[in-house]
Amino acid sequence: MDWSTNRLCRLLGTRLPIIQGGMIYMSGARLAAAVANAGGLGLLGSGSMRPDLFRDQLRKCRTLTDRPFGVNVPLLYSHSAEILEIALAEGVRLFVTSAGSPRRAIGRLKDRGCTVLHVVASPALAVKCEDAGCDAVVCEGFEAGGHNGREELTTLVLVPQCVAAVTIPVVAAGGIATGAQWAACMALGADGVQIGTRFAMTQESSGHAAFKARVAAAAFDETMLMMKKHIPVRLLRNRFTERVAELEARGASRDELVELLGQGRARRGMLEGDLDEGELEIGQVSGMIGDVPTVAEVVARLEAGYAEAAGRLG
Amino acid sequence: MDWSTNRLCRLLGTRLPIIQGGMIYMSGARLAAAVANAGGLGLLGSGSMRPDLFRDQLRKCRTLTDRPFGVNVPLLYSHSAEILEIALAEGVRLFVTSAGSPRRAIGRLKDRGCTVLHVVASPALAVKCEDAGCDAVVCEGFEAGGHNGREELTTLVLVPQCVAAVTIPVVAAGGIATGAQWAACMALGADGVQIGTRFAMTQESSGHAAFKARVAAAAFDETMLMMKKHIPVRLLRNRFTERVAELEARGASRDELVELLGQGRARRGMLEGDLDEGELEIGQVSGMIGDVPTVAEVVARLEAGYAEAAGRLG
Numbered sequence: 001m002d003w004s005t006n007r008l009c010r011l012l013g014t015r016l017p018i019i020q021g022g023m024i025y026m027s028g029a030r031l032a033a034a035v036a037n038a039g040g041l042g043l044l045g046s047g048s049m050r051p052d053l054f055r056d057q058l059r060k061c062r063t064l065t066d067r068p069f070g071v072n073v074p075l076l077y078s079h080s081a082e083i084l085e086i087a088l089a090e091g092v093r094l095f096v097t098s099a100g101s102p103r104r105a106i107g108r109l110k111d112r113g114c115t116v117l118h119v120v121a122s123p124a125l126a127v128k129c130e131d132a133g134c135d136a137v138v139c140e141g142f143e144a145g146g147h148n149g150r151e152e153l154t155t156l157v158l159v160p161q162c163v164a165a166v167t168i169p170v171v172a173a174g175g176i177a178t179g180a181q182w183a184a185c186m187a188l189g190a191d192g193v194q195i196g197t198r199f200a201m202t203q204e205s206s207g208h209a210a211f212k213a214r215v216a217a218a219a220f221d222e223t224m225l226m227m228k229k230h231i232p233v234r235l236l237r238n239r240f241t242e243r244v245a246e247l248e249a250r251g252a253s254r255d256e257l258v259e260l261l262g263q264g265r266a267r268r269g270m271l272e273g274d275l276d277e278g279e280l281e282i283g284q285v286s287g288m289i290g291d292v293p294t295v296a297e298v299v300a301r302l303e304a305g306y307a308e309a310a311g312r313l314g
Numbered sequence: 315m316d317w318s319t320n321r322l323c324r325l326l327g328t329r330l331p332i333i334q335g336g337m338i339y340m341s342g343a344r345l346a347a348a349v350a351n352a353g354g355l356g357l358l359g360s361g362s363m364r365p366d367l368f369r370d371q372l373r374k375c376r377t378l379t380d381r382p383f384g385v386n387v388p389l390l391y392s393h394s395a396e397i398l399e400i401a402l403a404e405g406v407r408l409f410v411t412s413a414g415s416p417r418r419a420i421g422r423l424k425d426r427g428c429t430v431l432h433v434v435a436s437p438a439l440a441v442k443c444e445d446a447g448c449d450a451v452v453c454e455g456f457e458a459g460g461h462n463g464r465e466e467l468t469t470l471v472l473v474p475q476c477v478a479a480v481t482i483p484v485v486a487a488g489g490i491a492t493g494a495q496w497a498a499c500m501a502l503g504a505d506g507v508q509i510g511t512r513f514a515m516t517q518e519s520s521g522h523a524a525f526k527a528r529v530a531a532a533a534f535d536e537t538m539l540m541m542k543k544h545i546p547v548r549l550l551r552n553r554f555t556e557r558v559a560e561l562e563a564r565g566a567s568r569d570e571l572v573e574l575l576g577q578g579r580a581r582r583g584m585l586e587g588d589l590d591e592g593e594l595e596i597g598q599v600s601g602m603i604g605d606v607p608t609v610a611e612v613v614a615r616l617e618a619g620y621a622e623a624a625g626r627l628g
Contacts, residue, residue, distance in 0.1 A: 001628075122534060122535060123534055124534070141468065141470070142456065142468060143467075143468045143470060143471050151534070151535045152538065152539070152598075153457075153534065153535070153598065153601075154455065154456060154457045154468040154469065154470065154489055154598065155468065155470050156455070156457060156468065156469050156470050156488075156489040156490075156495060156498060157457050157489045157598045157599050157601070157602070160492060160494055160495065160602065161534055161601065161602055164602075174470075175468055175470040175471045176470075178474060180474055180501055180502050180503055181470060181474065181502065183501040183627055184470060184498035184499070184501040184502050185498070186501075186626060186627055187494055187497040187498040187500075187501050187623040187624070187626060187627060188494050188495065188498050188623070189494055189623075189626070220436060220437055220438070220465070220467060220471075220475055221436060221465045221467070224466065225466070229563075248565075249543075249565060250565040251562075251563060251564040251565025251566070252565070284466075284467060284468065284471045285471050287467075287471070287475065288471070288474065288475055288478075309501040309502070309503075309627075310501070310627040310628065312500060312501060312503070313497055313500055313501055313623075313624040313627055314315070314624060
């Protein structure tokens with residue numbers, strides 16, 4: 001299928017209107033470059049990288065692809081300004097910002113001629129992004145893995161409201177692992193999709209092998225949105241989330257939750273493979289995923305599945 | 315568009331693969347007949363009717379349409395067996411059962427030659443329905459109004475898993491108010507859709523005018539899935555749900571929630587129009603709905619929106 005007139009492809013300079021979500025501990029240079037080489041937009045997930053590692057990964061990514069790639073920057077982290085400056089100095093011009101107001105970074109990035117997308121969980125924030133000068137919005141539903149909005153709007157309900165609310169391109173995210181789900185989002189009026197979990201579950205993702213094996217074995221009902229008194233986050237159930245659930249059931253305070261969470265749990269779970277005590281961030285769609293193929297294979301399946309689904313609508 | 319080869323239309327004998335959800339206090343004879351006359355499957359929602367009223371409504375519906383219509387029967391209510399016998403005696407042969415195991419009713423209904431669909435919130439229950447002899451499953455996601463599953467699977471993630479798990483027709487439900495959302499569900503492989511909230515918000519629905527006006531004014535973030543320690547239910551926020559939220563935040567027990575809920579709150583809110591103390595069951599998609607047209611107008615918009623969305627996929 002020819003996407004050359006698709007406005008997200010034109011904005012990003014990609015063959016396909018597919019963005020690989022910038023995920024902590026999953027999306028380093030290998031994953032971002034593989035997605036770029038397969039025709040999508042690869043993103044380095046800076047949220048789990050110290051500045052030096054981030055610079056190294058940017059330079060490595062450049063050696064692995066000559067296609068455009070971008071960077072995801074969660075704006076709430078203390079070192080996000082430093083990350084942005086490193087990316088700019090290294091020549092990055094495609095940014096997906098998240099976790100915070102787009103106004104924290106948009107002025108600096110637009111001054112440098114960058115393309116900026118911001119992640120939103122509500123049509124109200126989508127409007128604020130358009131007003132602030134963002135080039136597109138990534139609308140991420142309740143089913144998405146990791147940190148999530150308090151609104152709990154699902155992708156099916158969120159995306160058409162954002163399409164109606166803004167004129168800039170809308171990228172659907174949350175719950176998209178197959179070509180059929182991609183096609184469903186295009187039917188809702190999205191200009192493209194951002195895919196996280198399915199790309200986390202590839203050979204090129206930097207997640208620990210034990211984490212990937214655990215996700216591949218996950219049943220349909222094994223993720224849950226938790227920690228709603230702190231920052232809502234979708235996690236795969238394990239010993240740690242059992243303790244979170246106990247605290248939540250008895251009405252624990254935000255401080256108690258933060259204390260239990262402690263430091264470094266996501267690293268422990270996703271990068272180091274501690275399946276019991278780590279924080280295992282992954283989307284609800286993990287229940288549909290049972291293997292760990294290459295990125296090229298995932299993209300080929302997405303394209304074939306899209307064509308099949310589009311054909312179903314006649 | 316011609317749906318004559320669609321297998322849900324063939325199963326139900328309808329022009330369109332659209333089922334109107336059987337909703338308490340909303341779907342009496344007027345609504346079910348109007349949907350039947352517009353080409354969908356209308357359902358009487360028996361869950362809020364005493365047996366005598368139910369029989370009257372069945373007979374009234376028969377006078378308002380010569381097209382097939384059906385009955386929704388929540389199997390957990392104490393009088394559900396009586397309701398089923400009245401429906402059979404009055405000649406109903408299309409049933410959508412919900413809230414309980416399909417095995418509670420399937421034997422009796424299949425013995426009488428009925429078509430039986432069961433509402434599910436997981437692919438595991440969809441498989442049990444097929445094994446039990448159901449003719450189709452209605453797969454209802456987290457975004458749906460009223461009572462909901464504990465799995466919290468969204469329609470986008472639930473539907474393709476059910477499509478993969480069973481060979482009988484799959485009807486998508488939850489979050490569907492527009493032709494674009496209908497088309498999205500067909501792209502996921504569904505054979506048709508069940509639509510609740512959009513049909514509750516019509517002239518022919520029996521909800522109180524004040525309730526409909528409140529839903530029409532609802533913002534995108536005004537419903538929430540609550541009462542998870544009792545039976546999860548999606549409600550529009552009001553003074554009552556504020557008290558539920560307070561109880562839940564301090565870890566109240568199931569008994570405390572049940573005591574606050576008391577008796578007759580749904581009737582009070584939806585039929586009698588008490589917007590403060592009533593239970594206002596409605597879907598997340600209510601944030602996209604701002605008017606109360608006729609059923610015929612809703613169906614015309616659905617068909618036009620479907621064609622437009624299908625065209626987008628090229």
